[in-house]
Amino acid sequence: MLRPIALGGLLLALPLATGWAKNQKPDPDGLPPHDVKDLHYGDVLFYFYQDDYFDAITRLLAAQQLERLPHTEGEAELLLGGLYLSLGEHVEAGKIFEALLAGKASEAVRNKAWFYLGKVWYQRGYLEESERALRQVSDKIQPRISAERYMLLAQLKLREGKYDEAIAALQSWHGAPDWTAYAQFNLGVALVRKDRLPEAIHYLDRVGRMETRDEELLSLRDKANLALGFAYLQSQRPAEARPILERVRLEGPFSSMALLGVGWADSALGEFKRALVPWLALRKRNLLDAAVQESYLTVPYAYNQLGAPGQAAEYYSAAIDSFDAEFKRIDESIEEIRGGNLLDRLLKDDKKDTLTWYWQLKTLPDAPESRYLYQLLASNEFQEGLKNYRELKFMSRNIDDWREDVAAFDNMLDTRQHAYNEEVPKADAVMSATDLAALTRKRVDFESRINAIEKSNDVAALGTPDEQRTWGRIKRIDDFVQMHPDDPDLAEMRDKVRLIKGVMYWRLSESFKARLWNERRSVKELEASLIETQKGAVQVEQARAGVPTNTGAFADRVGATRARMDDLQARLAALTDKQAHYLQDLAIEELGRQRQRIETYQVQARFELAAIYDKTANKPAAKPPAAPPPNDTPPADKPNGKKKWWWPW
Amino acid sequence: MKKDVIDLNKDLFVLEEELLFPANTQVAVYVSMDVGTFFALDSVTVKIDNKQVKNYLYTAREADALLKGGVQQIYLGNLKVGKHELVAFFTGKGPVERDYRRGATINFDKGVGAKYLELKISDKVAKHQPEFLIKDWE
Numbered sequence: 075m076l077r078p079i080a081l082g083g084l085l086l087a088l089p090l091a092t093g094w095a096k097n098q099k100p101d102p103d104g105l106p107p108h109d110v111k112d113l114h115y116g117d118v119l120f121y122f123y124q125d126d127y128f129d130a131i132t133r134l135l136a137a138q139q140l141e142r143l144p145h146t147e148g149e150a151e152l153l154l155g156g157l158y159l160s161l162g163e164h165v166e167a168g169k170i171f172e173a174l175l176a177g178k179a180s181e182a183v184r185n186k187a188w189f190y191l192g193k194v195w196y197q198r199g200y201l202e203e204s205e206r207a208l209r210q211v212s213d214k215i216q217p218r219i220s221a222e223r224y225m226l227l228a229q230l231k232l233r234e235g236k237y238d239e240a241i242a243a244l245q246s247w248h249g250a251p252d253w254t255a256y257a258q259f260n261l262g263v264a265l266v267r268k269d270r271l272p273e274a275i276h277y278l279d280r281v282g283r284m285e286t287r288d289e290e291l292l293s294l295r296d297k298a299n300l301a302l303g304f305a306y307l308q309s310q311r312p313a314e315a316r317p318i319l320e321r322v323r324l325e326g327p328f329s330s331m332a333l334l335g336v337g338w339a340d341s342a343l344g345e346f347k348r349a350l351v352p353w354l355a356l357r358k359r360n361l362l363d364a365a366v367q368e369s370y371l372t373v374p375y376a377y378n379q380l381g382a383p384g385q386a387a388e389y390y391s392a393a394i395d396s397f398d399a400e401f402k403r404i405d406e407s408i409e410e411i412r413g414g415n416l417l418d419r420l421l422k423d424d425k426k427d428t429l430t431w432y433w434q435l436k437t438l439p440d441a442p443e444s445r446y447l448y449q450l451l452a453s454n455e456f457q458e459g460l461k462n463y464r465e466l467k468f469m470s471r472n473i474d475d476w477r478e479d480v481a482a483f484d485n486m487l488d489t490r491q492h493a494y495n496e497e498v499p500k501a502d503a504v505m506s507a508t509d510l511a512a513l514t515r516k517r518v519d520f521e522s523r524i525n526a527i528e529k530s531n532d533v534a535a536l537g538t539p540d541e542q543r544t545w546g547r548i549k550r551i552d553d554f555v556q557m558h559p560d561d562p563d564l565a566e567m568r569d570k571v572r573l574i575k576g577v578m579y580w581r582l583s584e585s586f587k588a589r590l591w592n593e594r595r596s597v598k599e600l601e602a603s604l605i606e607t608q609k610g611a612v613q614v615e616q617a618r619a620g621v622p623t624n625t626g627a628f629a630d631r632v633g634a635t636r637a638r639m640d641d642l643q644a645r646l647a648a649l650t651d652k653q654a655h656y657l658q659d660l661a662i663e664e665l666g667r668q669r670q671r672i673e674t675y676q677v678q679a680r681f682e683l684a685a686i687y688d689k690t691a692n693k694p695a696a697k698p699p700a701a702p703p704p705n706d707t708p709p710a711d712k713p714n715g716k717k718k719w720w721w722p723w
Numbered sequence: 724m725k726k727d728v729i730d731l732n733k734d735l736f737v738l739e740e741e742l743l744f745p746a747n748t749q750v751a752v753y754v755s756m757d758v759g760t761f762f763a764l765d766s767v768t769v770k771i772d773n774k775q776v777k778n779y780l781y782t783a784r785e786a787d788a789l790l791k792g793g794v795q796q797i798y799l800g801n802l803k804v805g806k807h808e809l810v811a812f813f814t815g816k817g818p819v820e821r822d823y824r825r826g827a828t829i830n831f832d833k834g835v836g837a838k839y840l841e842l843k844i845s846d847k848v849a850k851h852q853p854e855f856l857i858k859d860w861e
Contacts, residue, residue, distance in 0.1 A: 113841060113860060117753065117793075123791045135733040136737050631734075
């Protein structure tokens with residue numbers, strides 16, 4: 075009897091399990107908290123640490139242009155390279171890192187530059203160059219970067235298919251606990267690929283038993299158990315596979331695969347009744363899942379093995395009907411996607427105000443085609459494409475926003491020019507009515523007079539007007555008395571005048587110093603006021619001369635940016651359109667693959683049903699029609715042949 | 724293509740600053756945090772010459788960015804050349820989760836170049852208290 079379906083396609087559909095998703099964020103660990111050396115660099119980091127990379131890169135470039143990063147030049151260049159990397163601008167990022175390495179950067183900066191350059195090459199697929207760069211990094215680097223570096227090196231070897239070297243690299247790798255789990259998982263997978271299951275068991279089992287509450291690590295734990303379980307099945311050790319597969323969480327993303335595997339383990343042990351338990355549970359799930367699709371065949375297969383061909387036939391018939399309904403839905407979804415609504419629906423609820431390194435679509439829209447997109451979104455290619463599409467849309471919105479601001483700049487410049495035209499005549503009138511030179515001369519004269527008073531000790535000169543009048547009268551009387559020195563009638567008056575003059579002089583002398591100090595202070599204040607006035611006059615003159623030039627220069631800049639905005643907006647629109655078509659094609663291709671896989675299942679279901687009917691009627695079974703297997707699905711097993719387990723990693 | 728957009732964005736950013744906040748009148752106020760063991764920041768209010776120019780409430784994400792070493796430009800404005808006074812009020816949770824409000828003041832001279840002031844929140848380990856300072860970046 076034909077055993078149902080090969081598992082390869084299902085396993086291949088599993089997302090690859092690596093620590094990469096967790097580890098790709100490049101820089102915060104490389105830029106720990108530190109004293110503020112340049113305020114503007116801190117300002118960049120403020121946005122960077124909030125994962126707002128577009129604002130961060132804008133502010134960083136602006137600060138560099140305005141020469142505001144005198145103390146953080148090297149770090150800023152590194153960060154700039156990392157930010158370009160995050161936006162997929164690998165060439166620009168590579169140039170920056172190479173320039174840093176060609177310059178006189180410090181060892182710390184050089185280490186980080188080599189490290190990020192290694193990552194650039196790795197992401198672009200230049201594995202040899204990547205390895206060369208990563209090996210330039212010395213061990214005098216922060217532990218987290220060092221750990222990621224070793225992880226990258228091991229990952230390189232895995233990508234090159236050099237499993238022994240990957241194993242060697244990972245065996246000597248010591249990183250943070252969460253990273254260790256990824257390393258052990260990768261090592262386990264590499265060992266399985268080299269048919270070294272006994273060694274792989276140690277690592278995969280350790281990850282499969284780890285205690286954690288972290289969702290990402292829980293998912294990794296499930297993957298490790300799934301990998302180990304299927305490795306046992308592949309090695310014809312179903313009894314050992316079963317308990318391992320049972321460790322996979324029932325509510326996790328890998329539970330369907332695990333249920334399928336548990337059923338296969340029971341089936342391989344001849345426990346068909348027991349196998350029906352997970353398979354029937356699986357059959358109630360969403361038919362979109364490849365494991366569920368397979369359960370539509372494994373359930374009747376088990377019934378048939380249990381000698382219940384009637385129930386088997388019913389389930390095969392139901393499978394054929396379900397597959398037919400699924401074809402219809404897939405075809406409708408393909409039409410829907412061709413209509414061009416897919417991307418707008420996907421991004422409808424997206425937070426649009428930032429560009430982040432790690433953007434991923436988390437929720438799917440409530441649309442008919444959504445049920446098929448889970449598979450599609452598991453692919454890195456689609457996620458990357460969607461991220462790219464989203465970035466192009468973001469940039470287009472950004473330019474639209476600036477358009478409003480630029481219009482405001484124009485208004486502002488017009489207003490400035492208008493105000494200038496109005497204010498200039500007034501300023502000219504004030505300036506022409508003010509003789510600053512004469513005022514300065516007066517101040518000098520005044521100071522000279524004060525100096526003379528001080529030098530001659532002319533105490534009366536600083537008296538109040540009353541005192542000066544009184545002093546004048548006394549002086550006049552005194553002069554008269556002096557002119558008649560021998561007149562006896564004036565003897566009494568002479569004594570009085572001498573007394574009054576003495577009293578008056580004493581009073582004036584007593585307050586002379588204070589008055590002199592006050593006068594000197596007045597001179598200084600006058601001088602300061604004059605200086606301010608002169609400054610103001612210079613500023614007015616400069617503004618008068620400079621405003622038309624400034625306004626004109628700004629107007630030119632505004633005009634130039636407007637032209638650039640128009641050009642970029644047109645290019646963005648074309649590129650966005652192209653990207654949208656690319657993503658639509660990907661989606662349609664994926665749906666096509668799903669359709670093809672279901673077709674294969676349906677062919678097998680029809681053949682099995684025919685075989686049951688033939689057997690019931692005591693006729694020899696017909697050969698199944700030769701349905702070509704889909705690209706990612708291994709050939710169906712021969713009747714009574716051993717199950718072939720395909721390894722996805 | 725993306726680089727072209729980024730360059731344009733940068734040019735517009737610089738143009739906006741030079742147009743709206745020319746260096747001869749520009750004053751920028753920044754907020755930084757060092758360690759933050761004794762203080763969890765909720766909000767900052769900035770007054771210049773007795774006039775409130777900013778009252779900013781922080782999200783957890785923003786406060787976290789400050790703790791990691793980010794510096795926030797909380798205010799960018801224009802001031803005439805001469806003497807001015809800045810008063811900043813910080814509110815948040817102090818030691819043992821108590822509500823905490825403190826102020827700091829600085830008198831500064833605005834010259835012909837741009838003026839940068841940093842509101843620094845740091846830990847005074849000896850007293851197990853936060854410390855709030857204002858630094859005048861000459």
